[in-house]
Amino acid sequence: MSAIGAISERPSQGARTAGRAAPRWDSWLLGATLVLLMLGLIMVYSASVSIASRAGNSGYFLVRQALAAAVGLAAMAVVAHSAIRLWERAGPYLLLLAIVLLAAVLVPGVGVNVNSSTRWISLGVVNLQPSELAKLFVVIYVAGYLVRRQDRLIYFTGGVAMMGMVVAAIGLLLLLEPDYGALLVILLTVLAMLFLGGVRFWHFLLVVATAAGSMALLAVIAPYRLARVTGFLDPWADPFNKGFQLTQALIAFGRGEWLGVGLGASVQKLFYLPAAHTDFLLAVLAEELGLIGVLGVMGLFSIIVWRAFAIARQAERVGELYGARLAQGLGVLLALQAMINMGVNMGVLPTKGLTLPLVSYGGSSVVASCIAVGLLLMVDRQTGRRRWGTR
Amino acid sequence: MSRMTSTCPSPLRFWLVLGVLAILMGLLAARAVYLQVLSSGYLQSQGHSRHLRTVEDSSHRGVIKDRNGEPLAISTPVDSVWAHPGELAEAKTRWPELAKRLDLTAAELAQLVNRHAGREFMYLKRHVTPQVAEAVKALNIPGVALTREYRRYYPAGAVTGHVVGFTNVDDQGQEGLELVHNDWLRATPGKKRVLKDRLGNIVETVESVSLPVPGQDLTLSIDRRVQFLVYSELKEAVERHKARAASAVVLDVQTGEVLALVNEPGFNPNNRGRLRSQAFRNRAVTDVFEPGSTSKPFTIAAALETGRVTPTSVIDTAPGVLQIGQYPIRDVHNYGALTVAQVVEKSSNVGASKIALSVDKNVLWRVYRDFGFGAVTGGGLPGESPGLLRPAARWATVDHASMSFGYGMSVTTLQLARAYGALANDGVLLPVSLLRRDAPPDGKRVLSAATAGRVRAMLELAAGRGGTGSAAQVAQYRVAGKTGTAHKLAAGGGHAENSYIASFAGFAPASRPRLVLVVMVDDPASGGHFGGQIAAPVFSKVMAGALRLLNIAPDDWSGPPPVVVEGAPPKPAAHAAAGGTT
Numbered sequence: 001m002s003a004i005g006a007i008s009e010r011p012s013q014g015a016r017t018a019g020r021a022a023p024r025w026d027s028w029l030l031g032a033t034l035v036l037l038m039l040g041l042i043m044v045y046s047a048s049v050s051i052a053s054r055a056g057n058s059g060y061f062l063v064r065q066a067l068a069a070a071v072g073l074a075a076m077a078v079v080a081h082s083a084i085r086l087w088e089r090a091g092p093y094l095l096l097l098a099i100v101l102l103a104a105v106l107v108p109g110v111g112v113n114v115n116s117s118t119r120w121i122s123l124g125v126v127n128l129q130p131s132e133l134a135k136l137f138v139v140i141y142v143a144g145y146l147v148r149r150q151d152r153l154i155y156f157t158g159g160v161a162m163m164g165m166v167v168a169a170i171g172l173l174l175l176l177e178p179d180y181g182a183l184l185v186i187l188l189t190v191l192a193m194l195f196l197g198g199v200r201f202w203h204f205l206l207v208v209a210t211a212a213g214s215m216a217l218l219a220v221i222a223p224y225r226l227a228r229v230t231g232f233l234d235p236w237a238d239p240f241n242k243g244f245q246l247t248q249a250l251i252a253f254g255r256g257e258w259l260g261v262g263l264g265a266s267v268q269k270l271f272y273l274p275a276a277h278t279d280f281l282l283a284v285l286a287e288e289l290g291l292i293g294v295l296g297v298m299g300l301f302s303i304i305v306w307r308a309f310a311i312a313r314q315a316e317r318v319g320e321l322y323g324a325r326l327a328q329g330l331g332v333l334l335a336l337q338a339m340i341n342m343g344v345n346m347g348v349l350p351t352k353g354l355t356l357p358l359v360s361y362g363g364s365s366v367v368a369s370c371i372a373v374g375l376l377l378m379v380d381r382q383t384g385r386r387r388w389g390t391r
Numbered sequence: 392m393s394r395m396t397s398t399c400p401s402p403l404r405f406w407l408v409l410g411v412l413a414i415l416m417g418l419l420a421a422r423a424v425y426l427q428v429l430s431s432g433y434l435q436s437q438g439h440s441r442h443l444r445t446v447e448d449s450s451h452r453g454v455i456k457d458r459n460g461e462p463l464a465i466s467t468p469v470d471s472v473w474a475h476p477g478e479l480a481e482a483k484t485r486w487p488e489l490a491k492r493l494d495l496t497a498a499e500l501a502q503l504v505n506r507h508a509g510r511e512f513m514y515l516k517r518h519v520t521p522q523v524a525e526a527v528k529a530l531n532i533p534g535v536a537l538t539r540e541y542r543r544y545y546p547a548g549a550v551t552g553h554v555v556g557f558t559n560v561d562d563q564g565q566e567g568l569e570l571v572h573n574d575w576l577r578a579t580p581g582k583k584r585v586l587k588d589r590l591g592n593i594v595e596t597v598e599s600v601s602l603p604v605p606g607q608d609l610t611l612s613i614d615r616r617v618q619f620l621v622y623s624e625l626k627e628a629v630e631r632h633k634a635r636a637a638s639a640v641v642l643d644v645q646t647g648e649v650l651a652l653v654n655e656p657g658f659n660p661n662n663r664g665r666l667r668s669q670a671f672r673n674r675a676v677t678d679v680f681e682p683g684s685t686s687k688p689f690t691i692a693a694a695l696e697t698g699r700v701t702p703t704s705v706i707d708t709a710p711g712v713l714q715i716g717q718y719p720i721r722d723v724h725n726y727g728a729l730t731v732a733q734v735v736e737k738s739s740n741v742g743a744s745k746i747a748l749s750v751d752k753n754v755l756w757r758v759y760r761d762f763g764f765g766a767v768t769g770g771g772l773p774g775e776s777p778g779l780l781r782p783a784a785r786w787a788t789v790d791h792a793s794m795s796f797g798y799g800m801s802v803t804t805l806q807l808a809r810a811y812g813a814l815a816n817d818g819v820l821l822p823v824s825l826l827r828r829d830a831p832p833d834g835k836r837v838l839s840a841a842t843a844g845r846v847r848a849m850l851e852l853a854a855g856r857g858g859t860g861s862a863a864q865v866a867q868y869r870v871a872g873k874t875g876t877a878h879k880l881a882a883g884g885g886h887a888e889n890s891y892i893a894s895f896a897g898f899a900p901a902s903r904p905r906l907v908l909v910v911m912v913d914d915p916a917s918g919g920h921f922g923g924q925i926a927a928p929v930f931s932k933v934m935a936g937a938l939r940l941l942n943i944a945p946d947d948w949s950g951p952p953p954v955v956v957e958g959a960p961p962k963p964a965a966h967a968a969a970g971g972t973t
Binding site for chain 1: 409422431441442
């Protein structure tokens with residue numbers, strides 16, 4: 001336990017001097033989040049300026065992203081001050097809401113189709129992407145489920161199978177959009193939560209095998225998925241068609257070298273790299289800020305994941321099981337989403353429509369990521385304060 | 392790892408998940424190092440092959456100036472509208488407004504875009520007006536942009552059309568001196584390596600491979616003022632006499648420079664939209680005609696030079712017809728006995744034929760050849776014709792005779808002007824030039840100065856009051872010259888009955904010739920057909936204007952005193968008036 005204790009040490013504690021109150025919020029988590037948000041604003045502007053200029057408004061994406069960040073920060077503040085029990089109880093309703101929203105996307109006239117995928121609901125000025133909220137709501141629900149059904153997790157039917165049905169329902173809706181990226185993230189996150197939540201190991205293996213099998217089946221059923229899979233393995237074989245986006249992203253990385261070509265100086269963003277300000281923002285960042293910039297982003301996400309797990313540990317220690325499961329789930333969710341996006345950018349994973357949380361352009365993604373951080377801050381506040389009180 | 396206690400899940404699983412995440416993040420970091428450090432060279436070369444392009448750095452073509460530095464052809468920067476076909480194809484909704492601005496139909500634009508599908512570049516419209524360029528730019532349509540090019544502008548327009556010629560849309564000479572001196576005039580485009588965005592717009596110039604070199608200027612021998620004078624008089628004559636065509640050449644006697652060279656019909660090189668190539672013909676050098684009586688002086692010169700006759704030798708031209716085999720050679724009137732000088736003055740074909748027949752045909756051929764007939768002048772205009780001078784060995788007697796009055800041979804206007812230049816220049820034939828000369832060139836003596844002087848005196852008579860070319864006279868200047876009237880060759884062979892070439896060749900001032908002028912009018916249909924009626928008046932007007940424009944001193948004080956221009960000193964009346972000039 002000593003090792004576990006070490007990870008839950010608050011980094012700020014060392015700097016704390018006698019008589020001064022402990023920081024109210026986890027400053028590493030909050031700091032990393034704010035830095036990523038700021039970096040995101042700068043990079044979104046840099047990557048989108050030439051595309052936006054063609055439409056006559058160079059700040060189009062910057063303004064929208066800044067508004068989303070403002071909304072996200074407000075949501076983060078509200079959530080951070082909320083009560084943990086509220087979320088535990090709201091879990092099933094939020095899951096229901098997620099299903100309703102995902103279903104609504106599929107209703108003709110409600111969903112907005114972009115690049116042959118229907119992932120958005122038009123709300124007038126902005127588009128809502130329900131899959132971003134669905135990821136969050138599934139984590140909130142599963143955390144509660146794991147706590148409520150704790151004693152039944154040892155049974156396959158009562159534990160894993162039920163969970164499987166819930167995920168299958170969400171997954172089916174995501175398949176219909178289609179949004180395989182979100183599906184993969186949800187699937188892996190739920191698996192990790194089940195694993196951490198204590199399902200039997202062979203049950204877990206069975207679920208992993210099933211999941212892997214169905215993924216493979218998907219690739220066969222939807223042949224363009226297969227083409228994407230083969231495309232990413234050797235993008236240079238067909239650099240002007242299937243491999244176009246990926247080769248352009250790789251070139252951006254190569255041009256960046258150690259220190260980058262300088263902020264604003266990317267060439268790949270000049271219409272070479274599609275989705276430069278959204279899914280492939282990291283490639284532009286790599287070109288402009290170099291390896292140092294990429295490692296910096298990785299470090300910032302590592303800090304967030306590390307704090308999520310530390311908060312989970314801390315909650316567990318004070319017996320706040322729901323908070324612990326929630327923090328673990330959010331940590332895994334953010335980690336997976338960030339790493340899959342990075343892997344896609346660097347050509348080690350097939351291309352998916354996944355954003356880099358907090359950084360990429362996309363209002364729903366930014367707000368959902370902010371809420372996730374807000375939830376972590378909330379768990380920290382409600383589990384840590386008691387501990388501080390004992391000192 | 393079997394059963395979990397409710398409150399304390401396995402720390403092992405916790406570390407396992409965190410460890411897997413850490414390892415994955417580490418692998419991603421390694422991948423980033425691999426891409427950005429280890430394989431950055433390969434990736435950058437891939438990038439360069441996509442971003443870097445070598446483009447031409449254009450520059451302007453040299454200016455063509457007249458002998459006084461007045462511009463005759465200048466290059467002005469203009470914009471051309473081009474597009475990235477793929478990008479433009481995506482902006483289909485903007486096509487109608489674009490087509491409207493470019494003055495194309497929607498179908499034409501669609502066809503253009505389709506034809507260039509898959510390419511990276513296409514011109515939509517070249518050399519547009521600044522207004523169109525502005526309007527297209529304001530549309531801000533994806534994939535449509537402007538590029539800087541140069542358009543040739545000819546300030547003198549149709550006046551210098553044939554001499555200067557013109558360039559094509561790619562700034563390369565197509566006709567006239569623009570074609571002949573294309574290598575001298577054209578700019579050598581530089582090369583620069585540029586960074587382009589995917590739409591083809593230049594983002595940054597990486598390096599300059601070679602600098603553009605602008606074309607070099609060219610100074611012509613043409614005098615724009617004289618050229619304009621010739622142009623307007625020739626145009627008027629063609630209209631008045633409803634002639635098919637005409638041409639005229641002015642040479643500087645002392646240097647062989649072409650001061651003016653004009654053809655009708657002409658064309659405006661600035662606006663050659665629907666012109667037939669017919670109008671592009673530089674008739675003065677490409678078209679040949681039978682010179683008629685303007686060739687008489689050369690026969691006389693040959694006879695004088697060989698000593699067969701003197702200017703006062705008497706030739707009997709009665710009864711006005713000379714029968715050679717089956718061909719009768721006729722005069723307009725029966726002149727009876729004429730001196731050699733009178734043969735020229737009255738333009739007697741019979742007299743000239745008898746003189747010609749008195750000279751050995753090989754000698755006659757040699758003289759004609761020496762005066763430049765049957766060979767190109769070397770003036771350096773494209774498509775120049777050498778004319779026709781058949782070898783003496785193939786002359787029948789009638790050919791031998793008819794050479795004297797310009798049948799059975801053919802010449803260009805420029806050739807004839809050059810040959811008259813030799814008579815004017817004391818028997819020295821100069822090479823002609825369309826470029827300005829700073830010093831007189833080396834000529835070739837084709838006639839003794841004495842003989843040349845005698846011929847000039849006869850030509851002055853021919854342009855005098857009693858001569859056929861009296862209409863060529865110019866107030867206060869003595870003029871020498873010869874009319875020519877020739878039946879045109881008929882399409883089916885032989886000569887056409889009612890179709891003529893009317894010409895006049897001469898020079899002034901006769902005492903010390905400075906300018907040679909040949910006027911040729913093809914097929915005048917109204918107001919007569921004789922050279923003396925059609926061409927001589929044009930000669931008179933042009934010569935009068937040109938002599939004054941070039942500040943050439945008058946040499947004839949026999950006429951009425953000149954009009955005193957206010958402020959100018961009165962000119963001395965050297966000789967008392969002995970009869971009017973005109």
